[in-house]
Amino acid sequence: MAPMLNGRTHWSVLVLCVLLAGGAGFFFYQTTQLKSSLVTTAQEADDTESHLTQRLAEAVETIQKRDGQLSELENELEETKEDLRDAERTIEEFEEEYRTTINAVKDLNKLSQIDEELLQQYSRVYFLNENYIPERLTQIDEKWVDATKSDEYFLAQAWPFLEDLLEDAERDDIDLRVLSAYRSFDEQAQLKGQYLQTYGEGANTFSADQGYSEHQLGTAVDFTIPALAGQLAGFGDTEAYQWLLDNAYKHGFILSYPKDNAFYVYEPWHWRFVGEDLARDLNRDGRNFYEVPQRELNEYRLELFD
Template identity: 45%
Template sequence: MHCTPSFLYALLGLSILLAVGSLAYRNFRLEEERSRLETELSTMREEYASTSVHLLADIDTLGQLLATTTKERDNLEENLEEEQILIDLMRSQVESVVGAVDTLKKINGIDRELLQKYSRVYFLNENYVPKDVVVIPDDYAYEPENKKPILDEVWPFLKQLIDDAAKEGIDLRVISGYRSFGTQGLLKSTYIVSYGNRYASQFSADQGYSEHQLGSTVDFTTLELGANFTAFGKTEAYRWLTDHAYEYGFVASYPKTNTYYIFEPWHWRFVGKKLAQELYANNKYFYDIPQRDIDTYIGFLFDN
C-alpha cells in the first residue's frame, strides 16, 4: 500500500495528539494524587500537632502527678520512720518493764538469807529452815550412811564441781552439809565436852551462827583423810578448790586472814558464780565486802 505524504503527516499529527493527550491525562492524575497527598499530609500535620499538644499536656500532668506522688511517698516514709522510732521506743520500754518484772519475780523467788553473813556476830533465826533440800548421793559423800542434805538448787553446782575434780584425779567427798539449828547446838556441845569451850569456839559456831544452817554450805574431805579433815589445807584437793571452786560458785568462808574462826580450808559456801568470780578476780573474800554490795548479786545466785 502506497502512503502519501499527507497521510503520513496526518498519522504523525494524530500520534502527537494522542501522546499529548496521554501526557495531559497523566499530569492530571499526578496533580490529583499530589493534591490528595498534600491534603493527607496537612491532615496528618494537624493530627500530629493536636496529638503533640495532648501528649505534652499528658506529660505535664503526669509530671505533676509524679511530683505529688513522690512528695507523698517521702512524707509517708518520714512518717513511717517516725512511727518506727516510736514503736522501737515503746518496745524497748515494754521489754525493760517486762525484764524488770521478771527480775523482781526471780529475786522474790530466791531466799535472801542465802547471801547474808552468818558468823559469830551475825545471827540466823532458830526457826530458819531451807526451802528444799536433797540428800547428797552416796558416791559423793564420806560415810554416806550419815545422810548429808544440801539445798536442792545448789546440788547441780556441787555435783559438777566434784565430777570435774574427779576428772583431774581429785577425790573430793562431802563430810558435812545442811545442819539444823538444833543439830548445830548438839555438835557444839559435843565439841565443848571434847575440847573445852574456848578452843571449841575457835572452829565451831554456836546455834544460829553457822552457815551450815543455810543448806548451801559443805565441808569437804577426801577418802584418804576421812574424818581427819582438819589436815585438808595441806592436800591437793584444797589447792584444786582454791584454783577452781569459784568457777562453780563456791568460796572459802574462813581463809587464814578471817577474824571469826580458825582457818577452815574444808569449809566452802555457795554464793553463786557471778559473786564468786568477782571475789576471786579481786582477791577478796565473802566477809571482806559490805552486805549492801553482796545483796546486789541475789538475782544471779543460781545463774549458770
C-alpha cells in the same frame, strides 16, 4: 508531479500539527491535573501534619499530666513508706519494752523464789534469825559422807552443784568426803557449847555462835578425807584441799575463811556455795567473799542456781 507532493506535504504537516497540538493539550491537561492533585495532596499533608501536631501536643500534655500525677503518687508512696517505717520502729520499741517488762517480771518472779539470805554475809557481825530454816533440804548420798557421820543435808537447789563437785573430784582421784553440812540454830548452839567446854574462849576463834553460822543456810560444807578419820586438822595440807583451790569455783563454791580473814581462824575445810558466776568472779579477781560490799553480792542472786 511537484505540486501534488507539496499538497501531500501540506496535509502531512497539517496532520502533524494537529497531533502535536492535541498531544500538547493532553500534556497540558495532565500537567494541570497533576498540579491540582499535588496541591490537594499538599493540602491534605498540611492538614494531616496540623492534626498530628495537635495530637502530639495533646499527647505531650497528657504525658506531662501523667508525670505530674506519677510524681505525686511517688511522693505519697515515699511518705507512706516513711510512715510505715515509723510504725515499724514504734512496734519494735513497743516489743522491746514488752520484752523488757516481761523479763523484769520473770526476774522478779525468779528472785521471789530465791532465798535472799543465801548471799548474806553471816559471820559474827550479821545475825541469822533463830527460826530460819532453808526452804528445802536434801539428804546427801551416804557415799559422799565421811564414815564418822551420817544423815548430812544440803540445800536442795544447790545439791546438784555439790554433787558435780564431788564427782569431778572423784574423776581426778581425789577422795573428798563431807564431814558437816546443814546445821540448825539449835545444833549450832549445842556444838558451840561443846567447843566452849573443850577449848574455852578459844572456841570463838573457829566456831560461830548460833545464828552467825553459814551452816544454818544449808549451803556451807566442811570437807575432809578418809585418811583424817573424821578430823579437820591437817586438811589444809592435803592434795584434796589444793584440788578445791583449783576447781571449787567452777562448781560455785568459795573458801569462806582463808588465811588472814577478819572473822575466824583459817578454815581450809569450810566451803560455801555462792553460785558459779560469783565464785568465778571472786576467783578471777582474787577477792574474798567478805570483802565484797553486800549490794554487789546481791546482784548475783538472780543467777545463783543458773
